Amino acid sequence: xxxxxxxxxxxxxxxxxxMTLQCAQDMNHNSMYWYxxxxxxxxxxxxxxxSEGTTDKGEVxxxxxxxxxxxxxxxxxxxxAAPSQTSVxxxxxxxxxxxxxxxxxxxxxxxxxxxx
Amino acid sequence: DQQVKxxxxxxxxxxxxxxILNCDYTNSMFDYFLWYKKYPAEGPTFLIxxxxxxxxxxxxxxxxxxxxxxxxxxxxxxxxxxxxxxxYFCAAKGLHNFNKFYFGSGTKLNVKx
Numbered sequence: 001x002x003x004x005x006x007x008x009x010x011x012x013x014x015x016x017x018x019m020t021l022q023c024a025q026d027m028n029h030n031s032m033y034w035y036x037x038x039x040x041x042x043x044x045x046x047x048x049x050x051s052e053g054t055t056d057k058g059e060v061x062x063x064x065x066x067x068x069x070x071x072x073x074x075x076x077x078x079x080x081a082a083p084s085q086t087s088v089x090x091x092x093x094x095x096x097x098x099x100x101x102x103x104x105x106x107x108x109x110x111x112x113x114x115x116x
Numbered sequence: 117d118q119q120v121k122x123x124x125x126x127x128x129x130x131x132x133x134x135x136i137l138n139c140d141y142t143n144s145m146f147d148y149f150l151w152y153k154k155y156p157a158e159g160p161t162f163l164i165x166x167x168x169x170x171x172x173x174x175x176x177x178x179x180x181x182x183x184x185x186x187x188x189x190x191x192x193x194x195x196x197x198x199x200x201x202x203x204y205f206c207a208a209k210g211l212h213n214f215n216k217f218y219f220g221s222g223t224k225l226n227v228k229x
Contacts, residue, residue, distance in 0.1 A: 040221050042222055044219070102147075104152075106162070
């Protein structure tokens with residue numbers, strides 16, 4: 001019963017370094033999401049993938065890229081990390097199709113990223 | 117500008133009493149509302165939801181109320197238990213893009229034994 005698995009759990013980077021956050025789900029969900037959580041801000045959507053082969057921008061996409069590698073995996077890349085990207089990153093998945101449009105997201109346990 | 121707001125950062129309640137967590141939204145096109153619970157160092161977990169065509173949904177000790185005219189959502193926990201101590205997020209989804217969810221900033225609930 002893994003659900004949504006995120007790696008790594010913690011990471012410290014220097015400004016300008018690059019990094020890819022990995023996410024995999026085993027629930028056969030079509031849609032996957034990347035959020036960041038900052039103090040006092042709640043969760044903000046970075047990018048999402050409605051289905052395999054598609055990706056779309058969310059509220060705060062600048063400085064990030066994503067890849068939907070297959071149905072299971074959705075990665076988030078920081079090409080040149082900045083201190084403003086210090087945050088907790090959550091990946092989520094969901095199956096919203098057809099009569100299941102109103103379905104909740106299932107979240108991983110997060111990646112805590114610090115950029116110095 | 118946040119479309120979903122939780123104006124109380126924290127709430128403290130005695131065990132056995134009712135906890136009421138509030139959430140306000142600005143977008144009248146939201147059609148699905150959810151509450152998530154989050155423990156430290158874990159991801160949010162789904163708690164309860166409500167469609168915009170309803171005004172109440174119950175699941176055990178948890179009840180969500182929706183007042184569309186006031187654009188207000190509340191979560192009632194009765195009776196509150198120490199294990200309910202967590203951060204609670206409300207979230208909303210728009211009618212036309214069912215992949216975009218908007219989250220409030222969270223309310224930290226402390227249930228005292």
